[in-house]
Amino acid sequence: MLFFSFAPFFALIAADDFTQDNRSDSSFVDKAGAIENAIQLSRKIHQESHDDELEYAEAEKALNLSLELGDSLLYAKSLDNMGLLYRYHQRYSEATALHAKAYELIAEVDSAFLSKMIFANNAGVSSRYGEDFDNAVFYYLEALKIAEAQEDLRNIAISCNGLGNTLLHIPGREEDALRYFERSLDAERERGNTLGIAMNYLSIGDYFTEKGDYKRGRTYLDKLLEINQKRNDDYGLGITYEYFGHNYIKEGLALGQAADYYKKSLAIFSRLNDTHKQADLLKALADVYRLNNQYDLAIDYYHRTWNLAINIPNKSLIQASAAQLSSIYELQAKPSLALKYYKISDQYKDSVNLINQETEIAAIEKRYALEKKESQIALLEKDKSLQQVQLDSHVEALKSQRIILVLLLMFLVAIAVIALMQFKNIKSKKMANLMLMRQNRQISEQKNQIESVNEQLEATFKELMTEQKNNEEKRVKLLESKFENRIQNLALQSLESQMNPHFLFNGMNAVRWLVMKNKNAEAKEYIDTFAQLLRLSLTNNRKNSICLAEELKATELYLKIEKLRFDGGFNFEIAISPEVNPHHVKVPPKILQPLVENAIKHGLLPSRKREKVLDIKVFEQNEVLVIEVLDNGVGYKQPSNKKEASNIYGTHLGLKLIEERLAIYNQQSHNRVDFDIQARQDSDKGIIGTKAKISIMMEEAIDSVG
Template identity: 25%
Template sequence: MAKGKLIAFFFLILAYTGVAQEEGKRTSSKVLGTAKKENRAGLSTAQAHQRFLDSANIYKKSDLEKSIDFIAQSMESLDALGNKRELSSSLTALGEIYMYHKQYDLAITNFKDALAASPSNKTKLLLGKTYVLHGEFEKAETTLSPLLDVKNMVPYRRVELYEAMGDANIGMSNPRRAQEFYQEGLRVAEKNQISPKVIDLNSKIADTYASENRVVEAEGFYQNSLNLSKRVAPERLIQESERVADFYNQKNRYDDEIQLRKKSLNELQQLPQSKVSVESRGVSVSDTITSQRINYKIANAYIAQDKLDEAIPYLEKSIVEANEEDDLIVQKDATRQLSEVYRNKGDFTKALESYQDYVAVVDSLYVRKEQELSQAARFNREIANTQNRISSLEQERELNQSKYSLAVTEQQLFEETSKRQKWIIYSLVFGILLTALTALLYYRSNRQQKLANNLLALKSLRTQMNPHFIFNALNSVNNFIAKSDERSANRFLSEFSVLMRSVLENSEEDFIPLSKELELLELYVKLEHSRFSDKFDYTINIDEQVDVDAFQIPPMLLQPYIENAIWHGLRYKEEKGFLKINLKQLTDTLLEITIVDNGIGRKKSAELKTSNQKKQKSKGMGNIKKRIQILNDMYKNKVDVSIANLNDNQTGTKVTLKLKKD
């Protein structure tokens, strides 16, 4: 039916072609005249286009939104016919902005679009470097390898090419080949007196030797980088000194590390800003070398030598400086380390005081993380809106070019009457294909946006889960302290610090090995059992057929269910209950995890809640439901959870979780 309507439509066009011929000529001439007029005007827009790009580069580091807006204006300034080279330069500049701000996916997309518009060695090099930063090392090597055969490349760009190839091979665990590229880049840099790159490449060659445990060669190149950096600037000397100090730390040469870091500390204190921004591969890194960080590392070196008395002043100074600079990360780590030092010295009073300070800092850090997540969400929305605007501009340009091509085609059709019908059909087919392509691009854009939103929501929920767990677990610590049970409190604190460290280490991961999750859960249940030993016993049974290393699971997925079983089921049971955690592999790709308790049951637990508790929903369980929903949306029903009563009288609870292997 649709095919018949299309054929009828074609015949209708043919019937009216003769009548519309003169009108078509006038319309075609008008369109072509306008396009040519715009083209003549476009010859004078080259300078305006370059000015917009220069302005975008000025604001690249300080104002992302304004910088991208200038890129959009540079694309708007191009005429209807378009200039592929100028368009490519705009897209390349946009990719560099996203690359600087670590939006690597967007940077890669724009670099690809720029290469599609007009191939450029500079853009290919930037694309390869972005692949390295994004961890796609094979794609980086594939992109950069053809550039090795390019002749007459600018020396600085040639050095960047060898450096990027070395970085890609480091990512692919091929240090020997990486070393060859770094050596070649160093040769070109020394020949052309490119001092910053000479220092960078000496350090990277030293890193490759260090990774192969060739200490003598590594130390030689590190010494070269130190000597060269002394001629450049104090900031660069501090950067290289810290890298060499890290090397000494890895090799357990703590005295050398401490001596070098103390020199860096003196150099840093003489600088007006008292901190040094770290630059790597031309892209700003969200890290700085500060006095509080160096003091913290010096203290750790003393601790590694069991010189606790020497470490304490540096830890205290690091905490004070971090507090003055509002550096909560260093303040948190230094306060925790100071608490452990006092504990190891046997001064439990100061250890407790430091630990309480640590808890307060963690609380402040959690509030700040929530603010940063909110800012990141707003930042991503602004970037998405701006990127959509630029995409619309590009689609509009393509549409204008299509109109121009159609006008030329119409003029040729009117000049060649014998080919009129054929060209009309081709134009219609082209229009249909263009519409389908536009629809496809729009569909893909929506899918990518949905994926980005899911990832952001998942990260936000995961970030909320960890503090929720920590704050609940701290109640158990407080219980022992309140009972003045010093030995139990000390033991509990030690085990709890191990548990909390594991939780924080896994907080940035979407999935972790099931074995890690089980270790964390076993430690958590052990801690809870030490508090409620008269309320329940527990067992963790893992079927022999279960390969725990083969499965991946979202961190902290099982803990809220176990916490509910203990706190809302077993704690209120008059006689001693039990908690069973069983793992059974149903198929090669499907694992079943059951959490069973013979507590008072969900119904009676709800009845025991106060009116205030009934108004508040469990934040942990609510976040778990949202996480499972997002994970199943992203990974096609990877996780399935069901909750049921254990007994007919509505006592006891059984939670069944089924996990699919990727």
């Protein structure tokens, strides 16, 4: 009894020990140090050996360790570090996404002011390099706002300089750019930072050069030259001479001066063994000689650029040099050489485009892998939290059991004492006989009670058997209902599997066509939109129903893709009535896409009308939600037989799939969804297009009203 009384106490101690945080401080410090080391090593590899594979491997190691550790700030630093590596390799859109994510992770952390400024400024830089100027302005302003609140002159100067360089590229904002440059310059002067002052002299000088005020631009370049000479900064002097060359070549009055400055800069970067800058300057000198009609010198420098670019390698520079050589040989009436270098230029142009596409695909794959790993870590953390809750509940239960057992022990001790006292009071035979008689009576009464209990048990047993039989019948009916639902779900999935290959085939053909037509920007936009639609489709296909807003979003993405695919051959508009809230209306997934696909393919594209329009209207009519898909194409004619159906409006595969999907959905849902398609007619009964109509009748008042 004593053992059972104290056993819960020992169990409680063990449970308390188990709830201790297994992660010691030293373990956390070790892992954090490993993350910082991986970040620094990735940057060192980039600076010293430029081994892309090794530096990315170290950066990913830091990401994986920070995810395992579950520390938001270290994870944000790892994301920012990977973004820097992407930016160094001119993968600006990927870099921007990582810097932005790093900033958002710690945006609400009050103490991480410096990290927030760094991440926001890095997002601004990568956006500016990627020519996403609106995004760059947003992140630079975020960094500036934090820097002003902290009175951090260094980051005020960095943010203002970045804003100035960004606003230079936005028409009408040049004066604002100059004001930010001057503010950055004032901050650097207050700090006494000569490097920051030099950078702003360079930015302001370049501003006046771009504006066409070449003399004023050279005034700031003279100041920049003086400060770099005082600092004895060879790299800064090389940049200064380079920008003097840019100033003179854009002015176009002293090309010899431009060539002299480029040669000075080239000599410095040759001494510094900076092959990338050497290649840029050789190309600049070649351009000077070409503009000055010194074609032999231009050809020599383009070839020198070519040779250096091959060793770097820099395919864009090779392609540009080949294109200029082709144009010079054409001017010199050397068609064979002109054709040779034109083909080389075209070949490298295709190669550069292919590399860019491969880079985009690799980025999508890496982003998917990272998101998958984040979701796995989140699930693990959720499981750990659930286990902790269960453990806490177990501990509380053990505490309660211990209290109950202690009370039971006290009760048993009391009974024992009473029994002992009772035993001492029995002293005489008379009392013993009376007790015997009493016991006999008790036995008789107990026998009667047992018989009564047996009767009650028999009745209870019969009731239980009846109840069990009823439960078995209910269970069979439930299984039959689940089996029918399963059959319907399988049928719905079968229908989905017929639609997806058709959708993917059209998408891939469109990308292939855009690439063959060398429309790379449209191809990139197509792939981005296609990826969004594919991700949304994969998510929605797992559901029996989705909200109307999600279906309209997927349809809008599909229409954007088709518009890109057919080179803007039609316009579209989605109009939602104000009394309808699409987030509160449930519909089967992918009921609109086949309708708009048929409208485009069989209605708009065959039409000879100059203005082709597709409209989607959502409104309420007599407590029925109506979705109409309207086009002004060749029109729909109700077929009288299968052969006519094939000739008039395609095979109607999409329409058949919709009818089958809605039949299954109506069996599973309380809502009633009907579908109808017919020709649109004008006042003279002439066919002006096609109208497809979906009606959703709710069992109760539609949630979206109001």
